[in-house]
Amino acid sequence: MKAIAELENRKPIAYTFVPNTHEKKRLTSDIQKVKFIKNLGVKSIVLQDFSKEFAALNSDEFINLVLLKQLGATHIIVGSNFKFGANGFGNAGTLANKKKIKTTIVEPIFAGSSICSSSAVRCAVEFGNLNLVKQLLGRPYSLSGNVIEGRKRGRLLGYPTANLKIEQEVIPPLGVYAIHDNCMRFGIANIGRRPTFEINNDICIEIYFLNFNTNLYKSRIEIFLDLFVRKEMTFASADKLKIQILNDIKTVEKFYSKTNQPSLL
Helix, strand or coil: CHHHHHHCCCCCEEEEEECCCCCCCCCCCHHHHHHHHHHCCCCEEEEEECCHHHHCCCHHHHHHHHHHHHCCCCEEEEECCCEECHHHCEEHHHHHCCCCCEEEEECCCEECCEECCHHHHHHHHHCCCHHHHHHHHCCCCEEEEEEECCCCHHHHHCCCCEEEEECCCCCCCCEEEEEEECCCCEEEEEEECCCCCCCCCCCEEEEEECCCCCCCCCCEEEEEEEEEEEECCCCCCHHHHHHHHHHHHHHHHHHHHCCCCHHHC
16 A cells, blocks of 8 residues: 555555444454554554444445545555445445546465464464464564553562553463563563452453563553463462462563563573
8 A cells, every 4th residue: 555655646544443343352452453554654544433324324425425535535455355335235346346446456365374364363362373373463462451450469479460451352361471562571461360369250461570660550551472371270379379470480581581582681
């Protein structure tokens, strides 16, 4: 899109729906989506509210009212499986047949034998295949949100944690992970229900950053999942949990030391 826009002396615009049109579990928050698109060099982004009124537009109304009148589009780039308009009756071929708009249809992209699609990413995340997720996304899967006040049990154990209220709806298998954030802080995250202390149906995400003591309460952070360390476990006592946490930290430190991360050397 950027290359075509430069060639035709036009402004590149990313147009996306909020929330997603298929009501599937969200892989990214709106804030993440905007950030990732901007990181690709596209500064103009339209987040279209996918209301009932908007969903009722037929394919011709979408082309005329949105693409032509609202956006002033002269060239559209879409995936080969793109559908639009009420009941999804419009598709990439519908756009290509319109004389007023040039259309470039992008064929599926593969990572190995897997098509790069949101469905493939959801499946890989939920099965805990972090390597495949990274291949599909071109980056590790991330979870973002605000740090909220927790029960402070990590502090009592000697490992103060930040409790993250995440915005994503696709969660990997419960357990312990090696993670890093946008500030290149490295650490460990537990995704689970804290079975050692309580019966809790709510999934909690507790983060402990290595060599970092600043209080992150009310901060917004994003963590990237680099390595699955172990499954969630129930311990007979807090002391046994503390021993396991220390072992987990050693595993994470060893993992990141192999990648020569400066904050751990």
